[in-house]
Amino acid sequence: xxxxxxxxxxxxxxxxxxxxxxxxxxxxxxxxxxxxxxxxxxxxxxxxxxxxxxxxxxxxxxxxxxxxxxxxxxxxxxxxxxxxxxxxxxxxxxxxxxxxxxxxxxxxxxxxxxxxxxxxxxxxxxxxxxxxxxxxxxxxxxx
Numbered sequence: 001x002x003x004x005x006x007x008x009x010x011x012x013x014x015x016x017x018x019x020x021x022x023x024x025x026x027x028x029x030x031x032x033x034x035x036x037x038x039x040x041x042x043x044x045x046x047x048x049x050x051x052x053x054x055x056x057x058x059x060x061x062x063x064x065x066x067x068x069x070x071x072x073x074x075x076x077x078x079x080x081x082x083x084x085x086x087x088x089x090x091x092x093x094x095x096x097x098x099x100x101x102x103x104x105x106x107x108x109x110x111x112x113x114x115x116x117x118x119x120x121x122x123x124x125x126x127x128x129x130x131x132x133x134x135x136x137x138x139x140x141x142x143x
Contacts, residue, residue: 050131053093053128053130053131053133054128054131054133056091056092056093056094056128057091057094057126057127057128057131057133057135058135059091060090060091060094060126061126061135061137063090063091064079064083064090064124064126064137065137067079067082067089067090068139075141076101076120076122076139076140076141079122079124079139080099080100080101080122083096083099083124084096084099093128093129093130094126094127094128094129095126095127095129096124096125096126096127097125097126097127097134098123098124098125098136099122099123099124099125100122100123101120101121101122101123102120102121102122102123103120103121104121120140120141121138121139121140122138122139122140123136123137123138124136124137124138124139125137
């Protein structure tokens, strides 16, 4: 019996205190690494989400342009009215900031009253609702 007790006492191994210290140190190191690396990993989807929102706004601008180009002889007033009355036909999650006739002069654009002036330009500015990004579109009457 004594020989078995001596062999257990002299056996090489870890004590319970050593195991607890290793687990505690490892958990502290893991917590620090997660705090340092965890946030970028969790936020890594944000650029993709923002890109999708930007592409949706660009697609809305392309739909507006394509609708106008379908009938290149259409009056700009028709496009202006469509944008005012039914903007959802062009896309979702956007709002129209500007939808007016302008005339450019020297370093700025001014709102014009007459819609028959051939030099008038329809200025349409749309904004993506989540990101507040904007795209400005300029339409002129094609002849």
